[in-house]
Amino acid sequence: MGAEIPRKTPKGLLIVFTGEGKGKTTAALGLALRAAGHGMRVLILQFIKGSRHYGELDAVRHLPTVTIEPLGTGFTWEKDDLEEDRRLARQGWVKAREALTTGKYDLIVLDELNYVLSYGLLDVEGVLADIRRRPAECHVVTTGRGAPAELLREADCVTEMLAVKHHYREQGIRAQKGIEF
Numbered sequence: 730m731g732a733e734i735p736r737k738t739p740k741g742l743l744i745v746f747t748g749e750g751k752g753k754t755t756a757a758l759g760l761a762l763r764a765a766g767h768g769m770r771v772l773i774l775q776f777i778k779g780s781r782h783y784g785e786l787d788a789v790r791h792l793p794t795v796t797i798e799p800l801g802t803g804f805t806w807e808k809d810d811l812e813e814d815r816r817l818a819r820q821g822w823v824k825a826r827e828a829l830t831t832g833k834y835d836l837i838v839l840d841e842l843n844y845v846l847s848y849g850l851l852d853v854e855g856v857l858a859d860i861r862r863r864p865a866e867c868h869v870v871t872t873g874r875g876a877p878a879e880l881l882r883e884a885d886c887v888t889e890m891l892a893v894k895h896h897y898r899e900q901g902i903r904a905q906k907g908i909e910f
């Protein structure tokens with residue numbers, strides 16, 4: 730048994746959901762739901778997404794303190810234009826930076842940001858600098874595969890989803906409403 734870790738007062742956490750298994754975005758949405766139950770102000774920015782109509786876009790209408798905004802035009806591999814992806818990512822980050830600095834939110838979900846960073850569409854150090862500048866009590870959650878090492882080092886909590894089985898991989902079952910979108 731090691732020495733007892735001294736307890737600290739609550740603070741705004743940086744939480745990262747990464748890995749190859751399903752559940753990263755839905756885990757972040759689960760946290761948003763939990764926070765909303767306490768009347769906390771939540772912003773969900775969805776990098777890359779935009780081509781599909783996700784159930785969460787309509788669900789948040791029932792949650793008065795939650796705002797959600799898709800920033801992209803679909804998955805990056807659907808197009809062959811990295812420059813356009815980079816432009817959209819930068820444009821999205823302007824919104825993220827504003828949200829991080831205004832103090833208007835208690836929880837900010839940056840969905841698929843890990844993925845954007847792993848593709849080099851945004852500068853990791855610049856992103857981390859903006860995340861560090863947020864109010865002390867503001868929680869930030871990032872999701873997506875391939876979270877870069879710098880982000881993992883900075884995070885307070887990292888969960889890696891492990892793909893033990895996936896219905897598409899083993900059975901070819903395609904995306905279904907309420908499960909994938």
Ligand code: ATP
Pocket residue numbers: 749750751752753754755756872873874890892895897898904908909910
């Ligand atoms: P979800 O949005 O369901 O929580 P996710 O955020 O963990 O999934 P992403 O990496 O964002 O997953 O991938 C988006 C889509 O790919 C999801 O709809 C998911 O069902 C599917 N997916 C996730 N993991 C796998 C896998 N290991 N094999 C095949 N498809 C997957």
Ligand code: MG
Pocket residue numbers: 753754755841872873
């Ligand atoms: Mg996801």
